[in-house]
Structures are given as structure tokens and as C-alpha cells.
Amino acid sequence: MFNQLKSRFGAGLAFGILGMVVVWLVILVILPQILMIDYSLKPNLLPSEVGGPKDAFSLVNYETLFNNDIHLAIFFKTLWSSVLVTVLTLFVSYPIAFYLAKVATPQKAALCLLLLIIPFWINEILRTFSWYIILAYKGPLNALLLGLGFIDRPIRFLSGDGGVLIGMVYAYILFMIFPIYNAIESLDSNQIKAARNLGAGWIRTHWRVVIPHAKPGIATGCIMTFMLAAGSYAVPALLGSPGSRWFTQIIYNWFFEGGNWNQGAAYAFLLLVMCIGFIALVMRVFKVGLGDIAK
């Protein structure tokens, strides 16, 4: 790779580019992870005990999770809810992505993309707060539904998981739309016409022709959405109720309220392993390879 870059940019610049990538990877990605693993394998000690006889590697911090039923339940609930967020986001995003890629005129598609992107110029916390206001018991959404007569008394969106799901679907929709849009856009429109011409209805056309083609894009979008959802802190913190706590909140509590970084690091590492394992499993089930996603 160095030789390729060198022939293109010269030795100095190639060294500079590769050097920055290496620095970024080592200092910002690999080292902190190693540090976290190191933390997670050691007990939480007083400064005076560091280096003493108690400062030894053990799996105690990892065992904590499996001995705590509440934390374990939240762990699996986070997994399940992230799956739900991913599936909901996919259902919302696929039609939008298809519309943008194959139905809309270029002008309309550009306008829609702009409208989708503009809200993301605002900070995530503020956007989530705006949903807090929209979904409030006496908020505008309830007022609208009451006014239209769809409901006869306000709904408590923010108790339970509803608010968190809505907030997350909204927060990660672009991460789902763009990969799918890119994948569908590269589909030859004649393929869709050919399927129609051979008698296929819309559902079958999507199922047999569009979705198989867009599978890598769908996989990419789902992986990103799932990872972001499982690792989200702001949305469950703001839109969640006590009954819809996210595993990230527990990790946060270990770090900043319990002051036990070692325990927090073990929890964080378990969450990472769970996410990677789950994604690997899903990719195998749907027969998507890493090479497909990198396309």
C-alpha cells in the first residue's frame, strides 16, 4: 500500500498520510481499547493499593454481570430493543430509499435528501429534546391526535419503550437510508421493468429483484443502526423511563456515579463483544460477507 501511495503522491506525502492513519488507529482506537481491557480485568482499588498484592488480573468484574439479574435483563433488553430499532428503521427507510433512487425526479430527490439532512445539522441532544417535547403528555403530538379525534385521551409516549424507539428510529434513519439508497441506485432500472414485464407485482419485484440487489446496502445500514442503537446513551437517557433503561446507562453509572471504572470497562467490553457476535451471526444467517459490505 505504501508503494502505491508513493508512486502517486511521492514518498513524503505517502509517509504523512499513512503515518496519520497509523497514529489515529493506534492512539485513538487500539490503545484505549487495550487500556479498557486492562482496566476491566483488575479490581477497583484505592490509589494506595495499586501495585500491591490485591492488584492482580481476574475475571471478577465480568462475573458481576452474570450474578446480577437486573443488569443481565437490561443487557438482553438492550440487545432486543436494538434489533427492534433496526427493523423499524429498515421498514421506514427502505421505501424512502427506493423512492429517492428510482421513482423521484433528480430535483425531487435532491430536495428530499436536503430535507432529510437539515435536521441533522442540529446537535443530537437537542434533536432528542425536541422529541421529548413533541411526545410529552401535553405535547403537540397528543394535541394533534386529540384534535383530529383519533384518540379521546392523551397517550403516555414517554413511559415504556415507545419514546426510545421513536427517538432512535429518527436519530439513525440517515445511516439506514444512505447505504440502501446507494445500493438501489446502482440497480439497472430495466431490471425492475423486466420483472414487471414478466408479470411480477410490486411485492415480488422488490422481493426477487430489488432487495437481493440491495442486500449489501441493507446489511450495512442494519449493522450501523444496530451498533449505534446498542451504544446509544442520549436517547434512552432523555426519552426513556425508569422501565426502559439501556445497558449504556448502567455502564455510565459504573463510571461516573459508582466511580468504578474497572467494573464499567468490563460491562462496556461485554456490550462490544455481544454486538460483534450478534452481527456476525446475523450476517451468516443472511449470507452476507464482509466483502459484500465493503463494495
Place this chain on the structure above:
Amino acid sequence: MDSSVHLDNTVMQFGDFTAIQKTDLKIESGEFFSFLGPSGCGKTTILNMISGFLDPTQGDVKIGGKSMKGVPANKRPTSMIFQNLALFPLMTVAENIEFGLEVRGVPKNERKKASDRLLELVALEGSGTKKVSELSGGQKQRIAIARALAVEPQVLLLDEPLSALDLKLRQHMRTELKEIQRKTGITFIYITHDQGEALTMSDRVAVMSAGKIQQVADPITLYRDPHTAFVASFVGENNGIRGKVLSSDSGVAVLDCGPMGKLAGRSYGNLVVGSEATLFIRPEHFRLQSEEGMHTVHADIDEVNFEGSYLTLHANASANQALSIQLGTHQFSDALKIGAPVDLSYDEENAIIIAGEDNV
């Protein structure tokens, strides 16, 4: 079964742009019919209206006598072969062919039988399990034909399907398509800008220009008796010589062609004395020897090309009148050299005079 296609006073507009001017055309059951025209003339739009991808702004499309108004593309008895073939790359060859049957709920074993039979028809037995990407261009072409025929359409629509093939294969596929059409008896509607394809395969050809059908006729009539200047110059090679109508009487007109003198030919349509008209003579209709009753043009040779069985000359008859002439090789002589004067004669029967200007 009636598988005729009737464009019943059809008009297609996109905003202010009229893609297809009012057209009334009936394509007979079992006919091999071609639309021939330069790109952008609206021929693909016609195909899209027949297949249901576009709804005509006015008028109707009738297939087998039935109005197709409100019938979506997937419910029409038509099947299309796309310019880029549009085979499904993620399916095997057999899955491609069987797709239309699968949609119709045909059981697996019957689908298999159908695809085997079609693979045999297109001479690709045993290729069912191959991937589309493993096929050559000509094989893909045949799979596209098999896939389109699998649904047993009443009308097969072909959108320049041979344009991506090399010359040899293209000529071979022409024969093969014609053969398949004869065997199946399906109405074939073929779109092309290649007059060779249109003339060799078709029972009838519609020549189109700028959204308008210029003439509908069998290939020989189209070649011999073009009705518009566009058809005369688009179909086959032609020499167009402009002039003013001096007289027009019982099918024969005389033009005043300025420095080239007075030239006569068969006339088509109403020629108004004094108006502009064009005389068309095909390159092969010029003779070096004048016979009784022939008309003669004097010209100087610009170029002599030996092409094997024949010989082409390029000559100029006046400042802005270039002529191309095709002669049998036996007529070659040393007198035919660049710069030499030549007398070109033609029979009045072989020249046709059409009102207006040749504007291709």
C-alpha cells in the same frame, strides 16, 4: 388467437413536448413489424406504451382487440426484450427463464419442463444451472429471448436487442429471430435504428421521424417507393437533387435543377408547379451508357473506391451537388479516374420526385 396491436389515435406528450404525434396503426396478428428511425424519434416510447410502462396522453392501445386502458404492465399479454437484455444477474439461467412462470404460480416441475424446452429452442440445452455472468453476449441474447417467450406472450416487443452484438453475431441472430417468429407465430414488434435489420427481418416497417410515422410499408415498397423525403434518404443510400417543379403530369414530373439542367422522374403526391421538390436516385441506378429515353447528368469524378463485387464513385455534378454511384466491377475502366468527366444516365422509372426538401 388474435394478437394484433392497434395504436388507436394514440398521442404521447411529456409536458409541452409531443413525443408521439397522433398515430393510428394496426399491426396484424403474427406479423413481424419494425419501427425504424433515428434515435430520439419516439420508437421506444411506442414500445413503452404497448408494454404498459407509459400511458398514452390520448387515444388507446388495443391488443387482440381489447383496450389496454388501465391494464398495468404486469397484466399485459406482452413480453419485452430489452436493449441491455436486463437478465437478472443474481439468478441462474433457468431461474431467469422460469421467473415469469414462477410469478404465475406454475409448479416447479412444469417450470423446469418449460425452461428445458425453451433452452432447446434457443440451442442452449443444459445451460440452466449456469450463472448469467458465465454466458457470452450471444448466449445472453438467446436467454433473454427464452425468458420473454416463456410467458407465452401474444406480442413480443424487441428494443434494439441486437445492437450490442458484433456484426457476425448480429447477422446470425437476425436469421434466428426470424426463424423463432415463424415457429411461434407470435406478433413481433421490433425497434431499431439499423435499416439492415428492419429490411431483412420485417414483414412491414414503419419509418419514424420526430414522433411521426412517415410511411408504413413492406421493405421492398419502402425502398422503391418512398413517400417522403425523409424515408427516401433514411432508408438505403440515396442521391437527393433539389430543384423547382416545371411540370407534373400523370405520374411524371420534371424539375429545373439549375446547373444540372432539367431532370425527370416518377412523382409522388401533389407537386405544385414552381414549388421546391427533390429528385431521388439510388447509387445503383446510375449507368455509364445512355440508352433511349434515359436522362443524363454530367459530373466529374472525385473518388473511386473498389469494394470487391462492386465499385463506388463519388462525383460532383455542380458546386454543391455531390453524387454517389455504385457500379458493377465489370464496368471498371481506366476512364474512371479522379478528375475525369463522366456521363451518368438514369431511367426515369428509377428516379422519384418528392415535394419538399431532403432534410436528413
